[in-house]
Amino acid sequence: MNGAFLGIGAAALLALTLGFLARRGQQMGLGQWTVADRSFGAPLVFLLMAGEIYTTFTFLGGSGFAYGRGGPVYYILCYATLAYVISYFMLPPIWRYARDNALYSQADFFAAKYASRWLGALVSLVGIVALIPYLVLQFKGLGIIVEIAGYGAIGAKTAVWIGATVATTYVIMSGVRGSAWTAVAKDVMIVLVVVFLGIYFPLHYYGSLGAMFGAIEAAKPGFTVLPEHGESAWWFSSTVLLTTLGFYMWPHTFGSIYTARNARVIRQNAVVLPLYQLVLLFVFLVGFAAILQVPGLKGPDVDLALFRLSVKTFDPWIVGIIGAAGVLTALVPGSMILMTAATLLANNLYRNVDRSAADAHIVWVARSLVPVVALVAVYFTLAGGETIVALLLMGYSFVTQLFPALILSLTKTRWTTPVGAAAGIVAGVGTVAAVSLTHSTIATLFPALPPAIRELNVGLIALAVNVIALTIVTVGMKLTMPRSAVPDEADSTAQ
């Protein structure tokens, strides 16, 4: 029993307590469980949105990326900032439509807008396939954090089981409210910890920020900017653009829009959230500080940079606080993913089979599925293996394929049909899978192209295939079908 161990245990208990308290006085119907009956003001929506982006990936992966690859890590600063700018204009119409049509999930939105529950089912499948590896990533991160920060007192496997049980319990009890209230503790802790570490490490080891970057520049010239080849400015720009478009396409992020009390809450968040991105700057500084202090981490081990440096520098009780913050960054997004995946399964797949099911039955099915989803994720976490890594790399590109169909559904004119939208999504997702599984890049696919184009993010190809398929099918259908057979207005009765 040591200080680190106590800190982590306290974090798990705190999450459980807040998750339970969040339920107070609320009847957990489908609307309350999934979207808190659209009652959240700006602070809770902020916490949900911030809760989703500050995951273990940011904590471990962000510092690890800065440590291992340097300058290209800045793309994380940029894409979310740009996504918030778009959100100001794009999200209010989505929120309004969701309120008017009583929608609970991202797939509901597509189903209603395109008047096709099959399109809704397809969208929910894409979402679930992308969400499970994301959940596995949180559990994996949790295992690593507890093992290192607890100095081996609890093994990674035990930690994963405990974490999964805690998240499952409060999600079943409190739904999205549980996630929002645990996010309060998580964001306060993570900001304090990350800002402290990001200032302390450079000052402690180098004397000043400038001295640290000077030392890195001397040891590895050009490491803190973009390389001339590979992850160049071309790679950077195309990657920022793609991830910006995909940002709100994650089902749990999309769903959190629905929790807002009014559209103004969403616009307020578009103003404030960019500033919260600055927390990432401190995450990067930790990674940069580690380069010359804990050298030699390779491959997946770069993600350990933050904790290796912390263990080297601090007393166990401080490591325990850092570990506690880390545990919460895994639990909060993990709980949102659990809730979202279970909702998609119940509301957009199960409901297609049992079409007369009442909302009360659907929410019962969704809550019963939470432990099932958690078990699947725990299985993949403990089994490890190549498949899940491959899926993880594809997840972001998968959800990005929903973007064209979404944007086209927001305009007054009906540009495309449900079949056209589905064709685009299937073609895009298929291309992502093919490209990822064969480890293709634009350079390997088209070696004759000039270097600038070869360095573009390969995800652009999938998006292009998506738009082409969508266009061909839409135009083909409009030409071959009598005008009346193509519905020209979205109909909100489809569910």
Added chain:
Amino acid sequence: MRMVRLLALLPFAAMLIGPFFLNRVEPMIFGMPFLLAWFVAWIGLTAAIMALIYRLDPTNRDDLS
């Protein structure tokens, strides 16, 4: 208001086109490599631009919208 909304394009230009011309370590600003400082500055400017757009957007005066 329409014209003010165009300001929202500036962060895109700064972050998507900027790196082609500003990919350099020197001069360091507040101890940060120039490219990093550029992005950090633009995060602040983005929030300022969005605050301005929010302030001037007539829809935000109506509580229900």
